[in-house]
Amino acid sequence: MTVSAEWARIIRWCSRHAPVTARGIEPGASPDEIAAAETATGVTWPDDLREWYALQNGARFQDERTGIFPGSVFPLHVLLSLDQVLERRDDLLSLWRQMILSDPDFTGSDPFEIPESEPAGTTAWMFLPSFVPFTSQSGFLYFVDTRPGPRHGCVTEYAHADVDSRGPKWSGIATMLATHADSLESGTPLANFRPVVVDGALKWEVDVPPAVPKAPPPQRDREEDAEARLVKDEMRRRLMGGP
Numbered sequence: 197m198t199v200s201a202e203w204a205r206i207i208r209w210c211s212r213h214a215p216v217t218a219r220g221i222e223p224g225a226s227p228d229e230i231a232a233a234e235t236a237t238g239v240t241w242p243d244d245l246r247e248w249y250a251l252q253n254g255a256r257f258q259d260e261r262t263g264i265f266p267g268s269v270f271p272l273h274v275l276l277s278l279d280q281v282l283e284r285r286d287d288l289l290s291l292w293r294q295m296i297l298s299d300p301d302f303t304g305s306d307p308f309e310i311p312e313s314e315p316a317g318t319t320a321w322m323f324l325p326s327f328v329p330f331t332s333q334s335g336f337l338y339f340v341d342t343r344p345g346p347r348h349g350c351v352t353e354y355a356h357a358d359v360d361s362r363g364p365k366w367s368g369i370a371t372m373l374a375t376h377a378d379s380l381e382s383g384t385p386l387a388n389f390r391p392v393v394v395d396g397a398l399k400w401e402v403d404v405p406p407a408v409p410k411a412p413p414p415q416r417d418r419e420e421d422a423e424a425r426l427v428k429d430e431m432r433r434r435l436m437g438g439p
Contacts, residue, residue, distance in 0.1 A: 197370050197371065199369050200251065207221070210398060213393050214396060214398035216261075216264075216266045217268065222252060224249065224250045225249045225250065229253075239326050242348060242369070244369040244370050254276050254278070254280060269398065270338070272400070288329075308325055315346070316344065319359075319361055321361065323354060326341060327342070335357075336353060351365055
């Protein structure tokens, strides 16, 4: 399983079935652009993140021909360009730094020191300098955890309400891409989302499983219910003084 192979599956499917989404994906960044972005983050990127940005550099929020949202290869997430990666990351780090330093109970000098010392995949309960986001939309984003450890490079979802408390979703970029490619090719839901194409754009609809009809009670239960009704009728008759 490689990033190139799994990304090719997604692009191939979109080109055939969701051309609006396919043409909304920007061409890959140059090696110099990737190296500059990695240097700007001050952390070491996993190889699969570098490889992926050589294949794509974000996606448009508006189709150049129709002016509509071109859909996305991820449910509720849109790919970020390298410039957007740095901007989104800086915004979140600035926000968390201000929040922590304004806490009167905080007495240290580095607000990220303790969670940064934990291995990759450990819940930080905040956004860390070691986190590199690559998608974002409506308060949610996916990031790669570049902290050292066996889970270096794992992918976790960050949400404003839950931060990173849900833990890693995938071991790396290649695994994440393979999961999405499988869903597209088979048409099966990914978590609670099913891929559909509307006017050439890939959408992800919430998949609501059909209601399971309740099985009729066993024959013995029905007989017992009938006997109970007879007993109630007899008691009512006696109370009412009937024949």
